[in-house]
Amino acid sequence: MVTSRAKNDGLDRALDTALAKYSAVEPRVGLEDRILANLRTAAPPQRPPWWRWGLAAATLAVVLIGIALSLHIQKPAPPRIATHVPATTPAPHDSTIALGHRNANPAPPRTRHLRPRETAAANPKLETFPSPQPLSEQEKILAAYVSQFHDEAVLIARVRTEASKQELEQELQEMNNRNREDTQAR
Numbered sequence: 001m002v003t004s005r006a007k008n009d010g011l012d013r014a015l016d017t018a019l020a021k022y023s024a025v026e027p028r029v030g031l032e033d034r035i036l037a038n039l040r041t042a043a044p045p046q047r048p049p050w051w052r053w054g055l056a057a058a059t060l061a062v063v064l065i066g067i068a069l070s071l072h073i074q075k076p077a078p079p080r081i082a083t084h085v086p087a088t089t090p091a092p093h094d095s096t097i098a099l100g101h102r103n104a105n106p107a108p109p110r111t112r113h114l115r116p117r118e119t120a121a122a123n124p125k126l127e128t129f130p131s132p133q134p135l136s137e138q139e140k141i142l143a144a145y146v147s148q149f150h151d152e153a154v155l156i157a158r159v160r161t162e163a164s165k166q167e168l169e170q171e172l173q174e175m176n177n178r179n180r181e182d183t184q185a186r
Helices: 004-023 031-041 050-074 094-098 117-122 137-148 150-185
Strands: none
Touching: 137 150
């Protein structure tokens, strides 16, 4: 009985002899010369000239700048907040400023020409800035309270200011502590 290993050996030998016939074949005469001649006559691969890349980059930059400017110009102006203090309100003290009471006679505004002249002509110049507006309901209540209970309003303003300072100091200390912990952890 012939084992499977002996069978495989015979098959391997037959394959080896068949493949040996094919591997012993030499290439046709002149093949190498024909390949080299074809390579010499072939055109080099086409690349776009560098100036085209520069032109494309410049065009892209102009388009992006145009878009940015158009977005910047189209932004609406922020709304102006204006308050007016009636003449019957007492002169502001330190406490009324701390409570949020606004001065009716601000320093004259500095003029800055940021917009084109067409826009400035469309918006008339006001005599005072911020423009006088009637007091809101909360501002009326605060003005009445300050005029009736002046001493108490001063005390409340001082207490609130002191409390705000303490809260701010605490927050700063906590931030410093966190920063120290972060740097130590690194």
